[in-house]
Amino acid sequence: MAKNLRGDLQVASANRLVDGMVVFLDAAAQWTDRLDRADVARDEKAAERLLERARAESATVVDPFLVAVTEDGAGRIEPLSLREKIRAAGLTFAAIAAESVRYA
């Protein structure tokens, strides 16, 4: 069982092998970069099965693991931890662009 298995809801995540991008496992066992398409496990047994499925589909990703998430009334899911929020949403500041010579 994954160490960070806490909270009722879980999604499976990993980094894509070719470029390291953050991906999530969807219900069709495909890896997607969209958290909103992630398959959500709603209890501990389902989470175990989700992780097993993620591991079985890990040829194109690195080290799948479970991420605890919350779901709002509209069905939008969001990771619980700041680390996973940042993994899912990207940098929390504006990175400099290649041709920039001045910071905004």
Add this chain to the structure above:
Amino acid sequence: MPDAHFYRYDDYDRRLVAERVEQFRDQVRRRLAGELTEDQFKPLRLTNGLYLQLHAYMLRIAIPYGTLSSRQLRKLAEISRTYDRGYGHFTTRQNLQLNWIKLEQAPDAIAALAEVDMHSIQTSGNCVRNTTADHFAGAAADEIEDPRVWCEIVRQWSTLHPEFSFLPRKFKIAITGSPNDRAAVRVHDIGLRFWRNGEGEAGFEVIVGGGLGRTPMIGKTLREFLPKDELLAYLEATLRVYNRHGRRDNLFKARIKILVHEIGAEKMREEVEAEYESMKDSALKLAPETIEAIARQFAPPPLQSKRTRVPEVEALKLEDRNFALWLKSNVAPHRAPGHAIVTASLKPAGAPPGDASAAQMEGVADIADAYSFSEIRVSHEQNLVLPHVAIEDLPAVYRALGRLGFAEANIGKITDIIACPGLDYCALANARSIPVAQRISNHFAALARQHDIGDLKIKISGCINACGHHHVGHIGILGVDKNGAELYQISLGGDVDFGHTALGTILGPAVPAERVVEAVDTLVATYLEVRTDGERFVDTYRRIGIQPFKDRVYATV
């Protein structure tokens, strides 16, 4: 323009790097084809400086002793634009990290590095890492000897050294050639400090067992004075003792500092000296012609005699207050009359510390070609240095850097913040560093106020591994995760100045992220109220202690 004033690769170096590129290309091909598992591949990619971080692969590129030619910096810009997102992060180890490398393109990126005699070998793993040096090396007015000659000797000795490729833990060496330590030698696994003995002979003080991270320690002097030609034999003896006795059972106790702490400096000295006795006259003893051959490659550029008093500079000082401040903070004395060392600040207000875009890297390369003999240095404080600028060219260099956003007159000031990548990038981090640095930088952006506050070094780490050197910040800030909330532990009084090296003392309970700026502001206000003439923040702290700062911060935060 050739890389004329520092070490040039010979055929052996080029072959070694080229072979490594092809080996790595094949390893990546096999990984992508499914012939290697991640467990098999991970040590191979790490050996080539390729980490997997939160969002992407990160390539750590070695910049030996922080020295770059303009040609190399342009290539780094090109690589960042072609294989990454067009910017890079200069680190506290004088390296460059590219944060968005694709695995399938990593071999091409490394091949491009090899075109300019660069690589990413030994930027990860339990081996001897890039040896760092004073970023003013070869130019500083206070220098005894150019430490880069000795860094290069160490580089050649330690590269793929078969005995030291699987040490208990990583191993970092820093060398300063000046009494004013700008290389933080007392907080490295081995620190080497040049000094002259009573006979006027230059040699090394050998300092062992320093380090930051989870268990910060200040290094102990094992040898007061080591003759130069004995350096490699003594290093080899030290590494052997560490390799033999260093702990491999516990990752957190595996650095040499723990060994020195556990057995004591005296016992460590006995062990090293005994080992050294058995090898001091071996092939590792450096022949004068070997030293001279390498030293010749670091011959100073042909600096012409230049004016030391330049009316245009004096006039601009009166006309442009920021230029006058820039001269004070960003320009340092050069050994050659009529010349100066210029630090380009990679810390404009609100910017991620140490980041430069491809265009900015190219701009600095152009300025180096025009005004600094095509040489650039990377400082461990995450800035770039133009080491050989004529005083009469300072106005032009100031304007050119200004066009890049790199002429902020803040070197050594409160916004010249060291910050690790933190939780925005790093798989090890617990909290963010860069946004905290940005908020502090914006809060204290006014240059006149910064100069009124004076020298004050803030160093921020996003976890206990201390890549942001928070233990040795005048104000150190460590991000911690407490039940999912980012909190920041503040420490005071850290320092790496020679003779004053100290680890900071924790101020009190960690403060919430949104209160960090307020806490720093309160610390500064407390200092400003009680400082005496000429006292820097850290001097006041040493005089009055932590309590007045603590009382004020926790009364308001």
